[in-house]
Amino acid sequence: MVRTKLICLAGALALSAAMPAFAQDADTSDKNVALSNNYAGNSWRQAMIKSWQEATAKAVEDGVVASADANTTAENSATEQAAQLQNMILQGYDAIVLNAASPTALNGAVKEACDAGITVVSFDATVTEECAWRIAVDFKKMGVDQIDYLAERYPDGGPLLEIRGLPGTSVDEQIHAGILEGIEKHPQFEIAREVQGDWTQTVAQKSVASVLPSLPDVVGVVTQGGDGYGAARAFEAAGREVPTIIMGNRSDELQWWKEQKDENGYETFSQSIAPGVSTLGFWVAQQILAGADVPKDLQVPTLRIDQDGLDQGLEMTPEGGVTNKEYTREEAQELISSAK
């Protein structure tokens, strides 16, 4: 059985190589896709699962795929998720969309899935196994973009306050590296002070407040998301003029920005990864099953809200949550063709 599947896959690959333009229209209505998720304990992950369920329910109804089950392991553990993947292989899914507990510890199970002819697409927390597709987040770019934006707003540059994330995590390291790269590109800026915000409003507020008395007048505050509102509150409480704070798509941040915009025309931008990226994983998997020629490494587009899009952004943001967006098949196709 496995062998026939492999032959089918090889056939599909050969076909797609022969006529790439038509191949992605191949029928996938008999295909079964599964989501393998390792953790459901925070609002981001819950929004991610909800988006998956909503988008795939519609896809199943429309006959795009036969089924798209969501599975979450009880605990955030790599061995448990590996067992879950192996069960999925036995259940005969055609594609597995994966948010991984570990970038490496699932490689064995992922390889087994590939060997069984299953398409594995990892997103957000990706896996390093070469046979799987990766939809990764470019955290470094999120850092560079902030300085690029500020360089446009303040061509003369000036001192900046940087709020870091949770120490020792790769996300924090990468965003920070991006900010440094941006400053190299725009040397008129310099980091006057660096504080730790842990991606949490209350922590950010406390640490910004503690450096404010000795902080020179900064033009901007570069952030990692989840810390912008706290920084704004700290500046307000100290009675100082609030500099341009880059926001991270949290509902309290956007609401504060909206109030300021209506009051005094405050300008900034906001960016983060939408939890609906799970639906992007789904559509990429569907495209691969349909025979499209998809590069192994794709980048998740960041969801960016600019001054004009603020009202729309607020509509897309649930109370207390993060701005969300469900991706469509067309957006997935666009992402694939732009990565080629």
Added chain:
Amino acid sequence: MPRTILDPKILRSLVPALSFAVLLGAIFYVQPRTMSYFGLNLMLNLALPIAFATIAQMFILTVNDLDLSIGSFVSLVACITATWLNEAPLLGVVALLGCIAAYAALGALIHLRNLPSIVVTLGMSFVWSGCAILLLPSPGGSAPDWLSGLVKFRMPFIPFSILASLILGLIVHFALMRSATGAVLRGSGGNPQAVERAGWSLLKTKVTMYALAGFFGVMSGMILVGTTTSADANIALRYTLFSIAGVILGGGEFTGGRVSPIGAILGALTLALVGSLLSFLRISPEWQIGAQGIILIVVLALRSLVNRLEERQA
């Protein structure tokens, strides 16, 4: 009295086998695809390291102790295997032997200072975790080729994981349950005074049992890395509870001396299969943890029924 099938002693050892068989039957019924070499191999290859960890825990339970550090110990071994053993085999072997020696030393410490094993091993679990994070701060490393080759080896007819579990069970069974030394080792947990008065050194037995636990813990970590191909400092933290549950499911007791190696392995495999069955039934993840617990309680309830039968006959 003739030993019939209703003899509680036989019933007691039959319960783990029976629950395993029922579970396997249910899985075959729900998902016929599993009834194949490929299916069994996939379902059970992650159960093999759990079986080894369960045997390690069983040695500790035999001497009336409890090991709360086996999960983090297996994680550390996994990290050593995926880094040192792969890049500098000599250093790796020395480190792994050092791990076993550390376990033996723990046994000596617990015996000599008369410390509660729960406290000592709980403390050690943080030490093992710390070492694992120092060695592998972010997930990675890769399994030595010979190891993943061995674990992935496709035996004809019987999947490697089943054969290995079988051999493991038989070896430990004969060594611990049928040999004279095994009787002394078990006795030191069941009735330490008697064993000491008969002239055996309790220190020696305890050190032996802890060293054996360390050895099987090392085996568990190595096999785990062979399957996953790389490591993570938190890879096996769940094994602590899995291994205890496996021993108890397999007919062991917390009171020391009463264990069953074959039962323990069946217990470990049962635990692994419960998860598979629930996911084949497509029970929603929120309910899976609860359902897992209910299955365990049913099996344990069967056990206590057998125990009551035993008491009535005595």
